[in-house]
Amino acid sequence: MTVEHAPTLLVVDDDPAFNRVLVRALAQRGFDTYGATDSEGALELAQDHAPEFIVLDLNIGGESGLKLIRPLLEASPGARILVLTGYASIATAVDAVKLGAIQYLAKPAEVDAIIKALRAEDVVIDDRAPDAPLSVDRLEWEHIQRVLAEHEGNISATARALQMHRRTLQRKLARPPAGA
Template sequence: MTGPERLLVIVEDDAAFARTLRRSFERRGYAVLSAASHDALVALLADHDPGYAVVDLKLGGASGLACVQALHAHDPDMRIVVLTGFASIATAVEAIKLGASHYLAKPSNTDDIEAAFDRADGDAATPVDGRQTSIKTLEWEHIHQTLVDTDFNISEAARRLGMHRRTLARKLEKRQLR
């Protein structure tokens, strides 16, 4: 079993992005493991005890939230940062409830992620702005909540939203931040 000192696991299905993160964290002194799916992560956790994790919210057609849950169950003290190109309040709340330490929208770099690892507590001084939410943001958050509710099943989400599957897929492609 490898100890949790500076062992990091990256759960990311984009091989190029995972490789870039790996190199960057290795230069900072982390030992890095990678998994591209929930099943690969579970197999990896059988032999390793990472102290840190970076999890992509959307892993192919699956949700990274199951990975957050598995990581937190493996070690409740693990520092877990969720990265997503589909940022929404609903998934941020779910990620934190399931054990994530922090939630960052892509693009995020190694500095952002490492800073998130170091932030153990919330910040009560964070300003609460009175800015009105745009209709596009409200629509996006509704779509994303529906995706979370359907475990990222595009066809079922489209049915619940009353739109054609291809229309929903196009909206998701436009909004993605990668």
């Protein structure tokens, strides 16, 4: 009789309560799960357990989770990384996939949607034309996210590049437009 092993999954999210809930929910669905709330812990767990799947938050303790994609893939080659974020933008989704993530989901995401995205063979791109053009607020948000990604999450450098006061930028980042 062959015993199937549970696929190993690492959750990297700096919110301890969310991390715990997601780790538990994924364990209940048959994964051997581990949770990390910071970059160092994530890399250590990836080296120790070589997870097949990784759910990575875009914001880890104020730093860009995108910086972790390559080191996580070096620690666990072949891992399928899903970037999960409360601050979804087209720019960061593209950057995440370019760096090696296989999917990108906006929070809140259902556990079943996370599992489906992790197991999907191809990145699914919705190629339908939008029903309406993006709002000015949404276009500004997308531009800010692109510049923020270019400056590796550094708020001060992003504010300088946008010729905007740092506090103004922080206010804009705290209030994403509807649908973001």
